[in-house]
Amino acid sequence: MVAMTIRLKKRRWLPALMGLALAAGAWAGWMSLQKPAEQQTALMSIGSPNQLEAETEGQRQKILAGLGLVLAPGEQPLEQGTVMVPYEFDTLFEEYNRLQQAQGLDLTPYRGQEITRYLYETADDPPRLATLLVLEGKIIGGDLAYARPGEPVKSYALFPVTS
Numbered sequence: 001m002v003a004m005t006i007r008l009k010k011r012r013w014l015p016a017l018m019g020l021a022l023a024a025g026a027w028a029g030w031m032s033l034q035k036p037a038e039q040q041t042a043l044m045s046i047g048s049p050n051q052l053e054a055e056t057e058g059q060r061q062k063i064l065a066g067l068g069l070v071l072a073p074g075e076q077p078l079e080q081g082t083v084m085v086p087y088e089f090d091t092l093f094e095e096y097n098r099l100q101q102a103q104g105l106d107l108t109p110y111r112g113q114e115i116t117r118y119l120y121e122t123a124d125d126p127p128r129l130a131t132l133l134v135l136e137g138k139i140i141g142g143d144l145a146y147a148r149p150g151e152p153v154k155s156y157a158l159f160p161v162t163s
Contacts, residue, residue, distance in 0.1 A: 049105055049159040055137035060118060069130055072121040079119040085110040100141045103159040107141055130158060
């Protein structure tokens with residue numbers, strides 16, 4: 001076993017300790033953002049979101065599992081329904097479409113079309129909500145929403161961000 005001793009003058013130990021704590025905190029924060037190797041491999045193996053087959057429930061659940069999401073018990077989506085992409089995008093929908101564009105998707109070509117929205121609940125605590133937007137069996141959009149009690153719902157990219 002090797003032991004090292006560092007001698008610091010009294011006025012220099014506090015800044016050195018603070019610097020060490022800051023470096024350790026930055027490293028821990030960076031590590032918490034990294035995905036485990038098997039999740040990284042799964043993300044790369046699912047391919048481009050708009051080329052994913054999402055016709056069946058099994059295909060949709062495989063996509064979500066490939067993104068590292070563990071769904072709440074049950075084989076069906078929490079909600080499933082038809083929604084219409086608006087002809088005119090308001091400010092909120094423009095912001096949502098920017099999120100889609102960051103993932104390599106874009107809802108602009110689907111203005112005025114009816115699409116199917118699948119909403120899944122994750123097994124996390126608190127649960128997250130994963131949305132898949134599907135048209136003719138292909139993914140055209142998606143997001144991951146966090147809902148904490150007393151806070152507004154925030155949507156984030158579901159697929160790896162491309163830009």
